[in-house]
Amino acid sequence: MDVNQQKDEAADGLVIGLPQFQAFAETSLDGCLLLDGQGKTLFCNARAAAMLGQSAADVLGHAPGLALPEAGTAHLDGEQAGRGAGHLWANVQPVLWGGQPARLVVLTDLAERKATPEELDSVWKIQLRMKDEFLSRVSHELRSPLNAVYQYVTILLDGLAGKINNEQREYLGIALRNVKQLRNMIGDLLDVTRSRSNKLHLAPCEMDVAQTVAAALDTVRHEAQAKTLSLSVQLQEGLPAAFADPQRVQQVLVNLLDNAIKFTPPGGEIRVSAGVAGPPAGDLEIAVSDSGCGIAEEDRERIFQHLYQVHKSIDQKRVGLGLGLFICRDLVSRLGGRIWVDSRVGEGSTFRFTLPAFSPELAVLSLIDDRLAEAKAGGDMFSLVVVDADVDAKAVLPVWEALLSAVLEEEGVAVYAGKRFVVCVEAELTDCRAVRDRVRRLAKKVCLSLVPNLSSALSFGVAAAGPDTESAEALLRQAVSTAVSEKALLAQKSVVVVDDEESYLRLLAKFISALGLRSVRTATSGAGLFALLDAEVPDLIVLDLQMQGMNGHEVIGRLKENPKTALLPIVVVSGYVEERKAGENLRPGPEVPALSKLNLAEVQRWVQYLL
Ligand code: ADP
Numbered sequence: 001m002d003v004n005q006q007k008d009e010a011a012d013g014l015v016i017g018l019p020q021f022q023a024f025a026e027t028s029l030d031g032c033l034l035l036d037g038q039g040k041t042l043f044c045n046a047r048a049a050a051m052l053g054q055s056a057a058d059v060l061g062h063a064p065g066l067a068l069p070e071a072g073t074a075h076l077d078g079e080q081a082g083r084g085a086g087h088l089w090a091n092v093q094p095v096l097w098g099g100q101p102a103r104l105v106v107l108t109d110l111a112e113r114k115a116t117p118e119e120l121d122s123v124w125k126i127q128l129r130m131k132d133e134f135l136s137r138v139s140h141e142l143r144s145p146l147n148a149v150y151q152y153v154t155i156l157l158d159g160l161a162g163k164i165n166n167e168q169r170e171y172l173g174i175a176l177r178n179v180k181q182l183r184n185m186i187g188d189l190l191d192v193t194r195s196r197s198n199k200l201h202l203a204p205c206e207m208d209v210a211q212t213v214a215a216a217l218d219t220v221r222h223e224a225q226a227k228t229l230s231l232s233v234q235l236q237e238g239l240p241a242a243f244a245d246p247q248r249v250q251q252v253l254v255n256l257l258d259n260a261i262k263f264t265p266p267g268g269e270i271r272v273s274a275g276v277a278g279p280p281a282g283d284l285e286i287a288v289s290d291s292g293c294g295i296a297e298e299d300r301e302r303i304f305q306h307l308y309q310v311h312k313s314i315d316q317k318r319v320g321l322g323l324g325l326f327i328c329r330d331l332v333s334r335l336g337g338r339i340w341v342d343s344r345v346g347e348g349s350t351f352r353f354t355l356p357a358f359s360p361e362l363a364v365l366s367l368i369d370d371r372l373a374e375a376k377a378g379g380d381m382f383s384l385v386v387v388d389a390d391v392d393a394k395a396v397l398p399v400w401e402a403l404l405s406a407v408l409e410e411e412g413v414a415v416y417a418g419k420r421f422v423v424c425v426e427a428e429l430t431d432c433r434a435v436r437d438r439v440r441r442l443a444k445k446v447c448l449s450l451v452p453n454l455s456s457a458l459s460f461g462v463a464a465a466g467p468d469t470e471s472a473e474a475l476l477r478q479a480v481s482t483a484v485s486e487k488a489l490l491a492q493k494s495v496v497v498v499d500d501e502e503s504y505l506r507l508l509a510k511f512i513s514a515l516g517l518r519s520v521r522t523a524t525s526g527a528g529l530f531a532l533l534d535a536e537v538p539d540l541i542v543l544d545l546q547m548q549g550m551n552g553h554e555v556i557g558r559l560k561e562n563p564k565t566a567l568l569p570i571v572v573v574s575g576y577v578e579e580r581k582a583g584e585n586l587r588p589g590p591e592v593p594a595l596s597k598l599n600l601a602e603v604q605r606w607v608q609y610l611l
Pocket of ligand 1: 290293294326
């Protein structure tokens with residue numbers, strides 16, 4: 001900032017004279033300093049001198065040795081305050097002093113003020129949050145122009161804008177490498193800020209380790225070759241799948257491989273290996289080893305810290321922000337693993353990380369955990385519905401696949417593992433049974449079109465979750481404990497079948513009874529049906545359209561007039577195609593057609609679906 005600019009800014013602010021200032025400063029319990037445009041001390045009160053551990057006379061004419069901002073407030077830790085210990089709070093105000101720009105500084109000793117650890121913590125948190133917001137915004141803004149530079153340089157290098165000579169190619173190559181490095185650094189910054197604000201999205205699934213390792217190696221192969229480093233892979237045979245996010249694991253691997261390339265001299269070796277780790281038994285361990293400079297014992301833990309870089313690493317030209325390993329640790333721990341390094345200075349390093357092996361139970365709990373974290377952050381509610389199938393896992397697979405698409409369309413999240421399908425649906429706490437029935441209806445609909453008999457092998461449990469829910473395990477247990485089988489649910493239902501052809505009526509009633517319902521009553525006329533309804537309203541009516549006396553159309557009209565029966569599901573049947581066509585617009589729901597009387601199994605299927 002030049003002097004004129006400072007003058008302008010200060011002119012909008014405070015202009016004070018010596019008497020007022022001295023009177024104010026000498027009586028203040030805080031430290032007061034006045035610094036000229038070059039940062040030299042023009043005035044220092046006794047309190048400030050004591051804070052700086054010098055006499056006022058010694059401070060005058062010199063810079064006070066504090067890392068002060070041009071204006072505004074700052075928290076100075078022990079190092080920045082030049083005292084080796086204690087924390088100062090500095091408030092800096094630009095002023096005009098004798099017509100020249102100057103800075104008025106008020107210092108508060110946070111330790112002497114007996115700031116509580118909570119106060120200090122909250123100041124730190126505010127500062128960190130502001131820094132993260134700033135970094136996130138800057139990184140976002142930098143991304144687009146940088147991408148444009150990347151694209152144009154690539155176009156030039158590919159010769160799409162005309163022929164280039166060797167020298168130009170070399171320079172453009174250097175430009176491209178630097179742009180790539182900048183892109184990586186910005187990516188790292190964005191990841192760190194996303195992670196802090198809990199916006200880092202991970203999508204763990206059944207991950208093939210070999211595929212992910214191969215993808216990571218492809219990314220760095222060119223660079224390793226350019227530095228004449230050998231790359232090799234060793235994977236344990238029959239390695240089980242991991243439960244992890246392949247994109248993020250690839251990011252971790254590329255980070256470790258990039259470092260290995262950076263810190264290994266030409267001609268060295270880099271090796272990736274993976275196997276089953278232990279304990280805890282069943283976890284997978286992936287390692288990236290190099291024959292590079294190695295890491296001193298005292299740095300082996302610190303390198304995983306935010307912004308930490310080892311001084312005097314062999315590659316002085318190296319670039320990076322010291323965020324790579326910090327992000328690796330964050331990602332690996334979010335995936336339920338851990339990361340560490342074994343190393344010998346001068347001989348090389350091996351970075352190892354673990355990942356949980358895939359298991360259906362883990363996949364289910366992870367889905368619920370994620371949804372719970374969202375609910376806790378947003379304060380919203382959801383219901384967990386667990387659908388279990390009492391059949392072979394392979395038989396139910398097509399049903400689960402179709403059910404998953406149906407659930408996603410309704411904006412729920414779901415996962416299936418073996419015989420279990422788990423779905424989280426947005427819902428109010430009081431709405432549990434309705435949510436269960438919504439999922440049950442979807443499941444039965446899927447069965448109806450794929451494997452009709454399978455729906456009677458399903459059972460449904462439900463539990464409501466919200467910000468107070470203890471854990472994913474507890475919620476799952478609760479849902480499973482309420483499980484009711486489709487058979488049990490059907491055993492509570494009652495149906496009335498209406499047809500004036502008695503022999504057919506008996507046959508149809510027999511087919512429907514086979515569903516195991518509580519009651520199947522029959523009526524041979526519309527009048528007979530209404531007499532039965534007076535005694536008890538059923539859960540569904542099967543109705544022939546062609547009847548002597550009151551025909552099916554009239555019956556439906558009367559049912560709709562009565563609020564008690566207006567919403568009853570009705571399956572209409574007829575022996576005549578024409579009659580069925582006419583009955584189409586009478587059908588109870590858009591998805592249920594008027595059915596042929598002859599196809600008893602079909603009628604039975606729709607009854608089962610609608611109940
Ligand atoms: P940077 O962006 O600086 O590489 P990282 O977090 O990835 O940041 O690494 C932190 C520090 O750890 C590096 O600056 C380096 O000193 C050390 N380091 C990381 N990987 C290796 C390695 N394979 N060999 C030696 N030192 C390493």
